[in-house]
Amino acid sequence: MSRVPSLQDLRDARAALAAGRGRLTAPAREKVLALARDRMYHGRRREAQSLLADYARLYPRDAESRFLLGLLRRFQGRHADSVAELRRAVALSPRAARPRLYLAEALLRAKKVDACLAVLRAGLRAAPSALPPDERGLLERHRLNLCALRFEEAGRLGDLLLARFPPAPGERPAVAWPIFHEDFELYRRPAAYLDRVQAALAKTPPSDWTSYFRLMLLGPWRAFRLERELRRDRSRLLSAGGPRAWMRAVASEFRLPG
Numbered sequence: 511m512s513r514v515p516s517l518q519d520l521r522d523a524r525a526a527l528a529a530g531r532g533r534l535t536a537p538a539r540e541k542v543l544a545l546a547r548d549r550m551y552h553g554r555r556r557e558a559q560s561l562l563a564d565y566a567r568l569y570p571r572d573a574e575s576r577f578l579l580g581l582l583r584r585f586q587g588r589h590a591d592s593v594a595e596l597r598r599a600v601a602l603s604p605r606a607a608r609p610r611l612y613l614a615e616a617l618l619r620a621k622k623v624d625a626c627l628a629v630l631r632a633g634l635r636a637a638p639s640a641l642p643p644d645e646r647g648l649l650e651r652h653r654l655n656l657c658a659l660r661f662e663e664a665g666r667l668g669d670l671l672l673a674r675f676p677p678a679p680g681e682r683p684a685v686a687w688p689i690f691h692e693d694f695e696l697y698r699r700p701a702a703y704l705d706r707v708q709a710a711l712a713k714t715p716p717s718d719w720t721s722y723f724r725l726m727l728l729g730p731w732r733a734f735r736l737e738r739e740l741r742r743d744r745s746r747l748l749s750a751g752g753p754r755a756w757m758r759a760v761a762s763e764f765r766l767p768g
């Protein structure tokens with residue numbers, strides 16, 4: 511929504527929902543979901559829950575409302591309920607990357623590494639062969655590959671993002687953060703996931719991206735165990751140039767033991 515939603519917006523949304531399925535136009539449906547999203551992110555979660563619950567009763571097969579319910583449960587600390595709603599969203603819209611990334615992260619948080627990777631890899635199989643034309647869509651495809659440990663393809667898509675959507679001078683691009691999504695908390699990943707990351711990177715051909723992913727994904731947690739490799743990665747990245755020149759600044763900030 512282009513402006514801050516008001517109390518009248520909330521009343522209008524509730525009235526539209528009360529009117530029932532037949533009287534809710536597509537713009538009205540989008541307005542209800544946008545208002546619920548706004549309320550959720552601004553801490554008005556009871557209001558968001560009321561809107562989404564009413565909406566889901568009218569449109570039980572709407573993937574976006576199920577996705578937002580999954581996010582709401584996440585923010586409420588109801589992780590099992592969040593996973594259930596996110597699974598519904600993925601089932602309703604198998605090609606959508608964002609619900610899969612949130613679902614995979616929720617499973618990773620629960621230390622269900624195999625299930626996390628299975629969700630991501632199923633998403634890659636379901637994804638259209640044509641790459642998304644927009645920045646967000648391409649970034650989400652990059653993240654699907656990155657989090658599924660398909661590092662060579664993630665690097666290729668990272669270069670494509672830098673070429674199509676270069677960051678403003680002095681800014682770091684969105685691909686600088688190897689995360690599942692913007693709400694991702696940089697908590698310590700399960701050791702079993704780090705083991706998978708380490709093994710997959712060891713099999714990935716050397717490149718600036720391979721070094722960057724190892725530094726960012728393993729450096730904070732395995733600096734002593736991988737000190738030799740990480741020193742080599744940091745040295746390589748300090749010479750990165752062209753569209754990857756921003757990697758130099760990231761590498762210069764990374765501190766290794768000793």
